[in-house]
Amino acid sequence: MEGGTARHMDAKDRALIGLLARDARQPVVGLARALGLSRSATQERLRRLEASGVIQGYTVRTRPGSQTLQAWLSITLRPGATCVQLVPAVLACPAVRICHSVAGPVDMMVLAQVGSVEELSALRERFAGLPGVAEVRTAPVLAVHAGA
Template sequence: MHTGLDKFDQQIIAALQQDARQSVSAIASSIHLSRSAVSERLKRLEQSGVIRGYQVLLQPAAGALVSAYFAIEHNSARCADIIPKLLQIPEIRRCHGISGETDLMVFVEAPSVARLHQIRELLDAEPAVVRITTHMVLSEWINKDGDNKNS
């Protein structure tokens, strides 16, 4: 995330990343600010260049997704406290609590490396997250939940 953004700016950006077509009223309701306050913040974020524009994302071609595992360490009392944030990110496909130094292993499929990076920054901005290690998927040899691939 950009420095100098407060929690409401970050929540507005997260809401827009999830659905850039949602109304200012819907964003205002979800983050508990007035519609006028959200409108002013959006205008400021756009004028300052934090929000550079809005775009249409097309469904990627089959097999064109970028996959990675995020090994997340946190200082929260319980892993369950972090799960609501993860559920807000549609590209997160699986999350497992595991033993060892890593608390959560999160599998992400994104349409681009840039979006994968945005997701990582969103998670890294969470106060309870201490460290994230990214493991990019280069090949998938066995997948008993879907098709087997050798690419």
């Protein structure tokens, strides 16, 4: 961000927001380690995200459109593979918001939030390459309807 104008959010910014959304009380050192950045670089990103209004508080409220694409990824496992084996690798992805082990024709349902179709494609390929994964299907969210 320069002179009060918004800057484009990159993958590290979105990953930082994802980490904070999971636990907004993480120390900067822990965030930096998870992002593969220095403490000062991470602190500078936080300052810019706060100054631009992307981060409005530490319940982490993001500006609409700052993470624009949600999708459900349906993961089917190979025979012998288990969700317990796969869950740690899935939850390690900052884009993952929810991970459910389910019964039925698929084994896991993962809700992810990313900034672009390209990032969604990369996430899908990442999951497809995990040991024990037979198939990954992707369903982008078109609208969210909340009930009581």
